[in-house]
Amino acid sequence: MNKTLLVKMMLLVSLLLTSLGFSGSAYANDGKKYRWRLAETWGPNFPIFGEASKNMAKMVKEMSNGRFTIRIDSANKHKSALGIFDFVKSGQYQMGHSASYYWKGKDFNTQFFTTIPFGMIASERHAWFYYGGGMELMKKVYDQYGIMSFPGGNTGNQMAGWFKKEINSVEDLQGLKIRIPGFAGEVLAKLGAKPTNIPSGELYTALERNTIDAVEWVGPSLDLRMGFHKIAPYYYTGWHEPGAELQFMVNQKAYDSLPKDLQVILTVAMKAAAYDMYAQSMHVSAENLASLKKEYPDIKIRSFPKSVMNVIKKTNDELLTEFANKDPMTAEILQSLKDYKSQIRTWTDLSERAYLDNFDE
């Protein structure tokens, strides 16, 4: 090929590329295809939680026109439901879908980004994350591990669980064998309850055989498939996870290696999928609650009496103070959560709560 022809050819190729929308560095489509993998805590076809990551991956694929795809591995595949943090930290998986409070053994401060007892409801927590400094605090905690953390879908206020007997006084908590994980379990333990952790597959039998007296799960959206309503007649309203937000995790280096447009596509898809999960949780909870009430009219829905709640709340506050005294970062997060809740709850009370309380039939 002679030199003139080569120049002509390069010109032709360059014209072609320009006409196709390429204009050098201004166009971030580097022609590469990105094939990522996401490890999730949930089993395959897990409702609602599992749909959030599928929705996210679908949006990413369609918005990137197939340049960026994310394969989802459920717990049956990667065999480590609670190994997601390490998977994403090491880069073995570029992404994870789980819940931040599962990592309190890795870093104590991660747990506050899911929910805390007597904390904010979903709408308040979203305002805190995106407009009240929550994302910045979460970044501060997760930056140390090369992990980016994002909201991953809200369950709404969870139910306190299925109880075989009514709770009428603090004494009724004495010796109560209850499946309730995390922070709330610590609070109840301080009051004499015996929180136990039992694999989910064995919970029904444990409850049936009185190995446990009560079980906290999620709420009508996911409880019914567990069958607890067939053997425990008291369904208690929640105080311990008022707006639990799941979590998308992204390996920082993997993220940095993406072209800018795919970074934004990923971020927006995670956000939309997370918001959608709250709407879906609301929808499925309402549907399942209606069929529960119809098919099991003897189920008794209760709230802990005020006297019990006051003691639980006091114990919870003491635990939070203990935590805050341990570590300045914990103190900073808890102060932010407390101040923000106090300010936004005044508005929630005046807007949606006043409406529900005063104008509801």
Place this chain on the structure above:
Amino acid sequence: MNKTLLVKMMLLVSLLLTSLGFSGSAYANDGKKYRWRLAETWGPNFPIFGEASKNMAKMVKEMSNGRFTIRIDSANKHKSALGIFDFVKSGQYQMGHSASYYWKGKDFNTQFFTTIPFGMIASERHAWFYYGGGMELMKKVYDQYGIMSFPGGNTGNQMAGWFKKEINSVEDLQGLKIRIPGFAGEVLAKLGAKPTNIPSGELYTALERNTIDAVEWVGPSLDLRMGFHKIAPYYYTGWHEPGAELQFMVNQKAYDSLPKDLQVILTVAMKAAAYDMYAQSMHVSAENLASLKKEYPDIKIRSFPKSVMNVIKKTNDELLTEFANKDPMTAEILQSLKDYKSQIRTWTDLSERAYLDNFDE
């Protein structure tokens, strides 16, 4: 150029394109740049509402890597705040940002997609739109006009307004001159009030000079800049717009002309921006309410007494029945809203309301 060389060149170009991610029709990047225009009802730099469309356009631009940009024209530019429906229908603008209830003069059934008195709160309405058939009903109404309609951001429960005098009985509504638009105005008119429509720029003076006795606007997120709190001491909680959702509109033909990836990018960006607006409304409302309480401690926050609300509610129900009897489509929409609210409110009451009522300090 001889034939062999031409074949070689075409092969080279084709290889180059493939390596850059092009693979014929599977790749929707047609190389075109899409330059759209959006007309919004709001003035330039209007807080919160105006930020929703800016956020949407920013996401679209970044996710499409500049292939798709949307210029926003505010009301000062297009001179027709309530002309958005016609702009989008005709294709003069490819998009609009407004509120569906402004178009009830065009099609009576459009108004129900924003909010109705005693209707659903934001979280319930989102569930209805995305999981309860709301989007499908909205499509049925808007398809007739070649317009696609999408949620465009929720204000949260709006306040009933600023009143110069307390409302203690239905008699106090007699002759009450109040700025309150739409459906709620019709309800109050049936009870003897005199709803008036006054341009926003003249509202403060009208209230100050007693041309009107009360003014409904939005809530703390947008009311403070209007200054009503300086001249009307009673701030009433809302019943009339419990979860008003603004609206993105897209011209159907313009949408159809987009490659598939840009269609999804647009849809996801609208959804994320709309959800974000609710979080921002919560945040700004809480902030402004705090400063209102601090700087104007004499403001009295009230709810209409139950006796008044019952009469308002009865009148509202009568109006809804009248509407439903007029037109089968109206009946279908109102039935869907009613059934869905009834089912999901049972869950809201059990989850977030029970939490706020029982466990709040």
